Amino acid sequence: MSTYLVKRLTYILVILLAASFLIFSLYALTPGDYVSSNIKLSPERKAELRELYGLDKPMLDRYVIWIKNALQGDFGYSLAQQKPVLTLFNEYIWNSFLLAAVSTFLTWLIAVVIGVISAYKQYSWFDTVVMLIIFAAMSIPSFFIGLYLIKMFAVDLKWLPPGGMTTTGSNATGLAYAKEVIQHMALPVVVMTLLGIGSLTRYIRSNMIDVIKQDYIRTARAKGLTERKVLFTHALRNALLPAITLVGFELPGLFGGSLIIEKIFNWPGIGQLYMSSFSLRDYPLLMSFTVFIAILTVLGTLLSDLLYRLADPRVKLD
Structure with a gap:
């Protein structure tokens, strides 16, 4: 090692x-x-x-x-x-990390649950509806979904704020500040989750369909194990092994995958700063951020290889 x-x-x-x-x-x-x-x-x-x-x-x-x-x-x-540039990174990058980390967690949680159920109920009405929703979400541009949600929940219903990280002029601290941030990040998190859940759900569903046809799954069922234990303990563990390779792409995506979303919702993250730097031709910032994404990419591939080794001891790292 x-x-x-x-x-x-x-x-x-x-x-x-x-x-x-x-x-x-x-x-x-x-x-x-x-x-x-x-x-x-x-x-x-x-x-x-x-x-x-x-x-x-x-x-x-x-x-x-x-x-x-x-x-x-x-x-x-x-x-x-x-x-x-390093001062700017420290000011903005944690806002992007908060937004992306929450959406990534929700994306994987929802995709795993829906992917497993959809594979188990292959070709059922649930599987058909899930596939239709997934393809619809993947085909609609992110800026359209974002603007539509702003109109619906912020303009028409007035349930959530349209953008920003906190209310303008707010001096809230403690729990009140945390509540403001959660309310402001709700819409961008929903959009980012919808964008990422489609391809990941299809990937997990496809892997699960292959795994549940294996002999050891039939053996587990023959032993009298509950279907939930068979699916989420035996089948899911092996179905997630190929998905571990995607973890390497999630790391740079935590900071570089929300450029458009941050711009739409006026979220004060590194993505919006990066986009505004293009029109200003602020090359030191643009170059440093691009190198930062390259560093995260190569580290992400190393992390995925190590996680694959931990998940499957049969894999040898030479």
């Missing part, structure tokens, strides 16, 4: 180095930047700022400087926000 981890970590470092150079090159070669596109600055001030922030240097020199600073925990300075 230790040899495997050393090999994987070495590969991860090489991959991240190559990915960081590619990401830096793409942003560096993109025409324009925050300084040159800012019409409020005079040509002299633009030239001064470009020299101050090293934007007038060759691309390779800029990359070497950036990677050295990044290894020391300095990911650059956001010219648009006038703050260090």
Whole structure:
């Protein structure tokens, strides 16, 4: 196991180095930047700022400087926000994590339960209705679902707030603050859960259909075990083994999978900050966030491999 981890970590470092150079090159070669596109600055001030922030240097020199600073925990300075990138991450990224973590938990919980029941009752009216709802949810764009829920629950019924994380001007603390946050995150969590539940339910349903046809499932039933124990103890454990590979994609999705949703609901997360940085051409922030997603991606694949080994001792990691 230790040899495997050393090999994987070495590969991860090489991959991240190559990915960081590619990401830096793409942003560096993109025409324009925050300084040159800012019409409020005079040509002299633009030239001064470009020299101050090293934007007038060759691309390779800029990359070497950036990677050295990044290894020391300095990911650059956001010219648009006038703050260090790491400070902005600390301010916004936990809001995104809260939103995505809750929706991910609900997505897996609901998908597992519905997928198991749908596989057990294959071709029944329940299975048919579930498949129709899943395909409908997967075919409707996220922005349409979000705007429709805002109109229904926030504008028409006035049950929930239309956006934001807290009420404007609110000074609530403690339980009152937690209640406000829960109310404001209800709609975006519902939308993100609906978007993720479709493909995951189909995946679990397909795996369960294959598993419940195996001989050991018939043996478990022959021993007199209850159907619930057979399905959720014996069958589900083996059906979830292929789904463990999806965990690796969930980790970067916790921060990068809600860009549009955060924009629609005005949620103060890293996704909305990332989207607004595009129009401002704030490349230090854009580049750092993209590298951050790349780091989470490679770590997520490593985590899924380790979890697969823990779930199935027959798997050897060499």
